[in-house]
Amino acid sequence: MMDWTDRHCRYFLRLMSKHIRLYTEMLSTQALIHGDTDKLLGHCSTEHPLALQLGGCNPKEMAICSQMAEDWGYQEVNINAGCPSSRVQQGRFGACLLNEPNLVAECINNMQQRCALPITVKTRIGLDEQDSFDFLHRFIERVSQAGCQLFILHARKAWLQGLSPKENREIPPLDYNRVYAIKQAFPKFTIVLNGGICSLSQVKNHCQKVDGVMLGRAAYHNPFLLSQVDQQLFGVATPEKSRLEIVENMISYLQNQCKQGIPLKAMTRHMMGLFQAQPGARTWRRFLSNDPNLTPRRLLNLAQTLTARAKQHVASCSL
Numbered sequence: 001m002m003d004w005t006d007r008h009c010r011y012f013l014r015l016m017s018k019h020i021r022l023y024t025e026m027l028s029t030q031a032l033i034h035g036d037t038d039k040l041l042g043h044c045s046t047e048h049p050l051a052l053q054l055g056g057c058n059p060k061e062m063a064i065c066s067q068m069a070e071d072w073g074y075q076e077v078n079i080n081a082g083c084p085s086s087r088v089q090q091g092r093f094g095a096c097l098l099n100e101p102n103l104v105a106e107c108i109n110n111m112q113q114r115c116a117l118p119i120t121v122k123t124r125i126g127l128d129e130q131d132s133f134d135f136l137h138r139f140i141e142r143v144s145q146a147g148c149q150l151f152i153l154h155a156r157k158a159w160l161q162g163l164s165p166k167e168n169r170e171i172p173p174l175d176y177n178r179v180y181a182i183k184q185a186f187p188k189f190t191i192v193l194n195g196g197i198c199s200l201s202q203v204k205n206h207c208q209k210v211d212g213v214m215l216g217r218a219a220y221h222n223p224f225l226l227s228q229v230d231q232q233l234f235g236v237a238t239p240e241k242s243r244l245e246i247v248e249n250m251i252s253y254l255q256n257q258c259k260q261g262i263p264l265k266a267m268t269r270h271m272m273g274l275f276q277a278q279p280g281a282r283t284w285r286r287f288l289s290n291d292p293n294l295t296p297r298r299l300l301n302l303a304q305t306l307t308a309r310a311k312q313h314v315a316s317c318s319l
Contacts, residue, residue, distance in 0.1 A: 002025045002026055003025060004220055007044065008262075008270055010022045010024075010050070011253055012246075012250060012270050013223055014047050015241070015249050016224065016241065016246060017226045018230060018238075019230050019233075019236065020226060021050070021051060022049070023214075024051070024053050025053065026053045026054070026055045026080045027052065027053065027055065028056060028093075029054065029056030030091075032065045033061060033064060043072075043073075045073070049075045050074055050075060051074060051120070052065075052069040052078065053080050054066070054080065055088060055091070055093050056093050056107075057092045057097065057100075058107075059111075062107040062111050063110040063111050063113065064114070066114050066117065066119065067115045070116065070117050074117065075117065075118075076117055076118050076119075076120055077119050078121070078152070079097075079104065079107065079108070079119065080094055080122055081104060081122065081124075082158065083165070084159065084160055084168045095123070095158040097123070098124065098126075098130070098139055098158075099130070101139045101143055102142065104121065105143050105145060105146035108143065109146050118149070120149075120150040121148050121152070122151075122152035122153075122154070122214075123139070123151070124153070125153055125154070125175060125178050126158070127160065128161075130157075133178055137182065137185060140182060140186060140189075150189065150190040151191055151192070152193075152194055153179045154194045154195045155178065155179050155194065155196070156168070158172070159172065169195075174195055174196045176206070179191065179210060183211070190212065191210045191212075192210065192211060192212040193206050193212070198222075199218075199225075200225065200228055200232050200233065203233065220273065221273045223271075224273075224276070227246070228240060242307065243274055243303065244304060244307040247271075247303040250271070251296045251297075258296070265288070265294065268294065268299065269288070271288060272285050278306065280309050283302070284303075284306060287299075287302055
């Protein structure tokens with residue numbers, strides 16, 4: 001989700017659910033220590049609960065960045081031990097950390113000495129030829145000894161060579177049963193399942209066997225899916241917002257950010273999927289992508305037009 005779940009994306013997604021936990025895109029320790037801290041860590045308090053996903057392998061640097069996360073008001077630091085990209089491998093973090101549970105444990109020990117936030121781990125269920133329940137079990141057992149109590153498991157193994165990051169998300173087969181088995185083996189830990197999930201009915205089914213589900217690209221490409229989460233999964237009797245209401249709630253944010261010099265399309269690019277599977281969805285995407293005169297007001301006008309068109313479509317179908 002790098003370059004996707006930035007602060008503007010998270011603000012937009014939060015409008016649809018108050019109770020989901022949002023995660024940043026993976027940020028490297030080097031970027032946080034030497035880069036623009038405000039740009040990387042700055043966020044709106046309405047995004048909470050919010051976790052910082054951290055990429056790195058140097059225990060001292062991981063500790064420094066964990067303290068930064070606490071200072072900036074995050075509620076969790078998540079170690080990325082699942083990304084298989086070549087760039088991440090060169091930094092000796094991401095999925096290759098599956099082969100180094102002792103190093104991950106050392107990072108966690110150092111991080112916990114510098115901050116009081118929960119330290120969690122997101123990883124794959126296997127790596128290259130190391131593709132067994134026992135391999136994953138040993139990793140979780142060792143890392144948990146350092147104090148990690150929550151594991152997010154992408155239910156595919158990773159190939160460090162031969163597959164692109166995109167192919168690594170599609171070609172290795174999903175194995176949900178292995179994640180279920182890990183939950184049975186570690187009943188006291190929080191086990192969250194990730195990978196290949198695209199509907200709330202699937203989420204509900206998985207949550208009968210694990211403690212939670214992480215949605216990534218499914219939520220990004222079809223964000224309105226999240227508008228039903230609070231009611232269906234958290235049991236909160238709040239009225240579901242319409243797509244038009246969500247756009248209306250974004251307008252003041254877009255206007256304020258534009259005044260601070262943020263390009264409008266840097267924010268609206270995250271809204272492309274809002275009308276997915278609705279009449280006019282292609283018009284919406286094309287407008288956000290190509291209109292040279294895009295403004296918040298024109299965006300709202302189009303949302304109003306598409307909403308009216310959708311109502312007419314429903315009315316005609318019911319006749």
